[in-house]
Amino acid sequence: IDAQKAGTELVIIATDKAGNVSESTTVVIRDVTAPEKPVVNEVTDKDTTVTGQAEAGSKVEVKVNGTVIGTGTAGEDGQYEVTMDVQRAGTELVIIATDKAGNVSETTTVVIRDVTAPEKPVVNEVTDKDTTVTGQAEAGSKVEVKVNGSVIGTGTAGEDGQYKVTIDVQKAGTELVIIATDKAG
Structure with a gap:
């Protein structure tokens, strides 16, 4: 027979050489096929x-x-x-x-895909004599320091979240923008 769908009912009858027909036997096709993976x-x-x-x-x-x-x-x-x-x-x-x-x-x-932005970085005080920006950000995140939209330094937060970004000395009153980008972007 051709392969049948699970749940199909088959009726089996035997007929001898003299033409005598047996009582029927019914069999239901059993499902033994695993579903496709989800x-x-x-x-x-x-x-x-x-x-x-x-x-x-x-x-x-x-x-x-x-x-x-x-x-x-x-x-x-x-x-x-x-x-x-x-x-x-x-x-x-x-x-x-x-x-x-x-x-x-x-x-x-x-x-599970990461779609959660890191918390905003914590930044330690920066003076007009400093050549680094330090602080805390999401572990492994890329930390950028910008002035007027231009990147002036980048670094990576360690496993403990501590980062240190080297910059040129900035004039007093200069506004620094610090952004952390996690590994998922």
């Missing part, structure tokens, strides 16, 4: 849901480090939405779909 839309460090596409009616689980942090069910159109707590940028989510027959899909892995 499609997952982008997830950011501000999102409280994971959305995407999976086999219609399948249970969708979202895991972090092997722990389920949210579950949902794909609708008839295959769309799903799983509620979760906000996750930190860089966190790896593993998404799995399980169909009604208990078949489990391959996993889809997504990494």
